[in-house]
Amino acid sequence: MFDHVTIRVSDRAASERFYDTVLATMGLEARRAGRYTEWGDYSIAEATDGEAVTRGLHVAFFAPSHELVDEFWRAGTEAGYRDDGAPGPRPRYRTDYYGAFLLDPDGNSIEAVHHGLERERGHIDHLWIRVADLAASRRFYETIAPPAGLRRVNVLKKRVHFAGAKSSFGLVDGERRTEPFHMAFPAADDGTVREFHRAAMEAGYRDNGAPGERSEYHAGYYGAFVLDPDGNNVEVVNHNR
Numbered sequence: 001m002f003d004h005v006t007i008r009v010s011d012r013a014a015s016e017r018f019y020d021t022v023l024a025t026m027g028l029e030a031r032r033a034g035r036y037t038e039w040g041d042y043s044i045a046e047a048t049d050g051e052a053v054t055r056g057l058h059v060a061f062f063a064p065s066h067e068l069v070d071e072f073w074r075a076g077t078e079a080g081y082r083d084d085g086a087p088g089p090r091p092r093y094r095t096d097y098y099g100a101f102l103l104d105p106d107g108n109s110i111e112a113v114h115h116g117l118e119r120e121r122g123h124i125d126h127l128w129i130r131v132a133d134l135a136a137s138r139r140f141y142e143t144i145a146p147p148a149g150l151r152r153v154n155v156l157k158k159r160v161h162f163a164g165a166k167s168s169f170g171l172v173d174g175e176r177r178t179e180p181f182h183m184a185f186p187a188a189d190d191g192t193v194r195e196f197h198r199a200a201m202e203a204g205y206r207d208n209g210a211p212g213e214r215s216e217y218h219a220g221y222y223g224a225f226v227l228d229p230d231g232n233n234v235e236v237v238n239h240n241r
Helices: 013-025 064-077 134-148 190-202
Strands: 004-009 031-034 034-037 042-048 057-062 081-090 098-103 109-114 124-131 153-156 158-163 168-173 182-187 206-213 222-227 233-238
Touching: 004 057, 013 034, 013 042, 013 064, 013 109, 031 233, 064 081, 064 098, 064 109, 081 109, 081 168, 109 124, 124 134, 124 158, 124 182, 134 153, 134 158, 134 168, 134 190, 190 206, 190 222
Parallel strands: 004 042, 057 109, 124 168, 182 233
Antiparallel strands: 004 182, 031 034, 034 042, 057 124, 081 098, 098 109, 153 158, 158 168, 206 222, 222 233
């Protein structure tokens, strides 16, 4: 489902050390490209005066075994990073759910998880996003769901879940809102990018970049951007590759 997810950090070097340490256990190596550092479909960028640090986000990466979940947690805690939940089963999520949790330098909850669903090693399995108004956020994501390749999978009293083919995210009603971040969904053609932007604009949501080519990323990169009700930058992109 995710083309990429990007968070903003207070100290790029410190965050690079954290993610290098824990994501190496799943075979991910950093790629540094300008202001971004990338590990697969996940990246970080230094916060600026106009772009606040991302906090209060939960990101889970898929590990193909319990042993790699254990290694993720061991590598992080031995390097001095903060524990947010030791390795073990979490049957309240799934009967075969096995996860471990750490806090990154800005306090985001970062997880390695193994379960029986089909996933790619090291890719983002799911996000948890705390929102100010669950009903408003649900309406936004229902509006963009068709061109973004999303489907709403369940609605609970304080959570709403959306999913794609191999990943998902949950909107969580909570007192502490997740500080803004960026997530992008892939499209197979430029028309789908334009449809995403049109649907959001007609519903009254905020434009953050009209459909068009962004050659600063690479030749053929065609994307559009809108802001969700909490100010998260949401994109649909066709790479034309």
